[in-house]
Amino acid sequence: MQLGLIGLGRMGGNMRERLRAAGHEVVGYDHHKETTDVASLQEMVAKLSAPRVVWTMVPAGVTEATIDQLAELLEPGDIIIDGGNSRFSDDGPRAERLKPKGIHYLDVGVSGGIWGNTNGYALMVGGDAEHVAHCQPIFDALKPAGQFGFAHAGPVGAGHYSKMVHNGIEYGLMHAYAEGYELMKASELVENVPAVIKSWREGSVVKSWLLDLLDRALDEDPDLANLRGYADDTGEGRWTVDEGVRLAVPLNVIAASLFARFQSRQDDSPAMKAVAALRNQFGGHAVKR
CATH class of the missing domain: 3.40.50.720 (NAD(P)-binding Rossmann-like Domain)
Structure with missing residues (x-):
């Protein structure tokens, strides 16, 4: 053709x-x-x-x-x-x-x-x-x-609707892998996080192409030290959550992953400042710069 x-x-x-x-x-x-x-x-x-x-x-x-x-x-x-x-x-x-x-x-x-x-x-x-x-x-x-x-x-419209949902799912999958990565990094027991990620690529129920790409990124930069913890969004995640609200379909994971991207763009979260202020007011838990 x-x-x-x-x-x-x-x-x-x-x-x-x-x-x-x-x-x-x-x-x-x-x-x-x-x-x-x-x-x-x-x-x-x-x-x-x-x-x-x-x-x-x-x-x-x-x-x-x-x-x-x-x-x-x-x-x-x-x-x-x-x-x-x-x-x-x-x-x-x-x-x-x-x-x-x-x-x-x-x-x-x-x-x-x-x-x-x-x-x-x-x-x-x-x-x-x-x-x-x-x-x-x-x-x-x-x-x-x-x-x-x-x-x-x-x-007409079904193709882009399906891709919107696809990208919403992608948000959730990526964030689940990211949370698992962070938890292992914080653990006093797991000494080789990249090796664990690599072990999941075969024989695991969480194997996926996204996991392969995370493994590739860790091969290039084991501590992800050369990356900034900032994630943009191109709209599809927002549209997916909008549709969840319109159709009364609970999208707990997708919505949480979208909001996490918003949080990544804040150098000093106003919401967490408010939480710190409240803890200081009722319990004296002072956190100063």
């Missing part, structure tokens, strides 16, 4: 290489001249034969503008795929906006990070079955070999 791919950063660039290795023709566009195949969106569209398929992998802040630009360049029967970390509630309005022009829309949650070119990507797709089937050769090339790694999750 032919594919127009917009956004050739850490994810998009590797996707282009994996697709080309599978025999597909990819015309990539990026505003960085050293990575782009064409000079403009117009040139990219002109190189594609109808019905065209164009996949966007751009930051959430520019996705709407990119899709609006594409809508003026594409023709009825063409398909736009958004594989960025868009909020699922944006997908329905996009599809409705494109419908009068006869342009179809799919949303795809993509997981795999910088390792996707080698390992393949997990893909969660939202949209009409007909349009998913048309793009299936692309999805088959991107996913890992074998039966897993791809799901047609449901109608």
Whole structure:
């Protein structure tokens, strides 16, 4: 197949290489001249034969503008795929906006990070079955070999919703590993924490790719001394917790891991200052700088 791919950063660039290795023709566009195949969106569209398929992998802040630009360049029967970390509630309005022009829309949650070119990507797709089937050769090339790694999750919006939940779970898993790591570091008994982490990689019920990556990080820096204890969030964890509130689904672990990220950004927590003040007031537990 032919594919127009917009956004050739850490994810998009590797996707282009994996697709080309599978025999597909990819015309990539990026505003960085050293990575782009064409000079403009117009040139990219002109190189594609109808019905065209164009996949966007751009930051959430520019996705709407990119899709609006594409809508003026594409023709009825063409398909736009958004594989960025868009909020699922944006997908329905996009599809409705494109419908009068006869342009179809799919949303795809993509997981795999910088390792996707080698390992393949997990893909969660939202949209009409007909349009998913048309793009299936692309999805088959991107996913890992074998039966897993791809799901047609449901109608438009389902792909990004599934990826939102995926990332919420990821928050919780990462924080569980992090708490276990910290507890062993604090223990007077465990003398070789990296070795224990490594022992869990095979034969353990907590084995996972995330655990493999933690082991890799500890191989590079056994005490994580070169890292700052700061973790940002890109929105999906917040959206997941919002949905938990909306649907009255208790998300205790995911919510706690999200709030822990907020706490990591405070050099001197105002909340803990208030706790220290209260302990001093009722029990004389003074803590001074």
